[in-house]
Amino acid sequence: MQKEIFEQPIVVAQTLKSYLRPLEQKVALPQMDFSFADVPRITIVACGTSFYAGMVAKYWLEQFARVPVELDIASEFRYRQPVLEKGGMALFISQSGETADTLAALRHARAEGQKVAVVVNVPTSSMAREADLLLPTHAGPEIGVASTKAFTCQLAVLAALAAKVARDKGVMSEAEEREIVEHLTEAPAAMNAALAHDEEIEAMAPVIAAARDVLYLGRGPDYPMAMEGALKLKEISYIHAEGYAAGEMKHGPIALIDKDVPVIVIAPSGPLFDKTVSNMQEVQARGGKVVLISDAE
């Protein structure tokens, strides 16, 4: 798992190569025989970590492309008789391309007349074969039980997809597209910089390791990131963890906070920073220990 974590800058760069044209400063999907201009709605379906990548994509697609997005866990979607709009697109996200609930959901969506797009890491998988629009991640084999590099590669593809949908729908300017291409091009170096904090993270780990419960907080796209962080901690450390939308804390979970519950706050600089920091201060007022993940700014 550690090896795969450290592979992230390389495999994300490798993945982005298929989705960006750096000279023209444009996003381009590898296999594209239709426009997203007329897609009225996108339904995203996945499990586990891939579901959290899908949840981040919902924020991006709605913000950038102004397209309504529905999001479902595959095991729920499959059995809840979802209403799917004619001409809609269903997007399935999977590292393996074989997860039974996601595959069954894909087949259900196809039977309901949806265009099927798939973000998948294994190019020979069932989902890859059954896609109308195949969007591969190039993370290489992921052997670790907990998904790491596949997740960040999924995010890279989903960011490019959101920009492409936005351009096709005419709601993103060329200048905005250029800005996204620049940010994505910088992502691998930013990941390298984040990984350089390895020793500080190791030094801080005993604070978390001693806890019985841990909360993760984030806002906007960092809300699904908080849930993904909590999932990783549960899977790998067997420590109970929950991810919450930072603004939801005061509606109940704050009652859990005391000096024995570390709270990991994900708050990058930007428009939501002050709001998240005020939630962080509420936690500190109750004696909670805070680990803040932010950027230098």
Ligand code: F6R
């Ligand atoms: C968590 C993890 C799982 C998978 C889930 C879906 O670290 O690995 O939650 O994300 O089982 O698997 P795929 O993406 O192969 O469909």
